[in-house]
Amino acid sequence: MLSIAVIGAGRIGQVHARTIASHPQARLALVCDPVQDAAATLAGTYGARSCQDVEEVFADPQVDAVIIGSPTPLHIPHLLAAAKAGKAVLCEKPIALDMKDVDAARTELDAVTVPVMFGFNRRFDPSFAAARAAVQEGRIGALEQLTIISRDPAAPPVDYIKVSGGIFRDMTIHDFDTARFFLGDIVEVHAVGQHLDQEVAQAGDFDAAVVTLRAASGAVATIINNRHCASGYDQRLEASGREGTLFAENIRATTVRLSNAEVTDAQEPYLDFFLERYADAYRLELSAFIEAVEAGTTPPTSVADAVEALRLAEAATESATTGQPVRLG
Ligand SMILES: NC(=O)c1ccc[n+]([C@@H]2O[C@H](COP(=O)([O-])OP(=O)(O)OC[C@H]3O[C@@H](n4cnc5c(N)ncnc54)[C@H](O)[C@@H]3O)[C@@H](O)[C@H]2O)c1
Incomplete structure (x- = not known):
């Protein structure tokens, strides 16, 4: 205990x-x-x-x-x-x-x-972890392209945005870690920031962004972020290799679908936000932390992982500001 x-x-x-x-x-x-x-x-x-x-x-x-x-x-x-x-x-x-x-x-x-571990909870999401395990087992051949979609249901309060360090450090940082989890070392970052929400723009931040990351392996990851999503917390990824594709889809509270004269296959919105969507991931993250502390083993995420994710966030901020790709040494 x-x-x-x-x-x-x-x-x-x-x-x-x-x-x-x-x-x-x-x-x-x-x-x-x-x-x-x-x-x-x-x-x-x-x-x-x-x-x-x-x-x-x-x-x-x-x-x-x-x-x-x-x-x-x-x-x-x-x-x-x-x-x-x-x-x-x-x-x-x-x-x-x-x-x-x-x-x-x-x-x-x-x-x-x-023991020190960092809260990259998405590594512990059962679907993302299973997709990554399938890649590691060679089920889709060499990974060539990874697409990560992460849209929040609504932007956080402007007071939070002002001190958050910006969308890339605050929000995309999870996706940078997911990209590293699947692809290993990243050598190039190209980011495009969007000002779709004037309140967020006035607070000095982008409220949406698209980032491409080139991995040392030659694979490319695309990250799509938005601080707004009308259908809930949109969290999914697709990993594509020469021999197959993996899809980790959104989760809803139930699997019920409605078909009638107006609509077919209508489902509930996605789970609302991180507390609900990643409840299992936070529990499994805590289990991994406890296990490492009690067994005296190295925790699965490290200071080095946290530093690399921040390095990618800084490169994305620079790229979105200059319009140029940033190569990492
Ligand atoms: N992994 C995730 O899913 C996730 C989700 C949300 C936030 N975060 C991260 O968690 C951190 C906090 O974010 P939040 O959204 O909970 O912010 P928040 O503003 O809701 O909460 C921060 C709390 O820290 C308290 N605090 C301030 N100074 C303190 C001190 N000296 N000692 C102890 N507490 C202090 C504040 O009073 C506040 O209650 C941020 O770094 C954020 O990036 C991670």
Whole structure:
């Protein structure tokens, strides 16, 4: 049984608290958030303790591990402080808003000895994981093209967008990691950003984008992102090889289809958002973290994965700004 503290009681902190509370090998020990109400309400829902000062988490002998769901600029400071206190870490993406912050902490990050995993939950989605396993088993021959579609049902609040680091660091970062999960090293990034939503444009961000990534293998991935989708949280991918194609489709609450005089094969909208769509993935991500911590093995996602995803996000930001492809050394 791993005793876990959640740092940050916002959107993702709530997902993790719920996942921990329902996991047979985990116990939610503590929830920390400087907003007292947020911490106390979330902790109270699951019978855990709460605090406002993150130092209390690191000093607590009853806490074995932390899940970092605080705002992105705090990820590296919280990760390093937790590691110093001997706590295993599951940290949310992205690792930082700027590669300069990673570079400044590089020596300290390299010296971390506790298990550290990053929250690339989509690797644990049963459909995406099965598609990737089929590629690894050679079921479609050499992978030639990968298409990843990720559209949110609605844009987050503008206040969040302003501090998010932009669509590529905040949203596409998951897809960059998925592309690396399937294709390995990426050598070229070409991104086109779109301003379809004036509120988001005024906040200084793109609200939609199309990115192509060329892998070292010669395969190309296309990522299609949009902050809006009328039919729900649109999450699917297609992997194409010389000997076949894999399709990982959207998920709906039921498989019921309606046909009548107006419509045929009508289904419900896609599951609403990340809490519902990736509930299994968050649970399996937590299981993988617990297993690595308890067995003393290397967690399946690493600081290096988080850094590479951020590097791709920075390259995409540069490409969308200049209109030129960016080659990675
Ligand atoms: N993997 C995923 O599916 C996923 C989904 C959403 C967000 N995220 C990531 O999680 C992070 C948080 O995003 P969010 O949407 O939950 O944001 P949010 O704004 O909803 O929540 C952040 C919380 O952190 C709290 N906080 C601020 N300073 C703190 C401190 N010093 N110590 C502890 N808590 C502190 C805030 O009060 C707030 O409650 C971001 O890095 C985001 O990219 C990941």
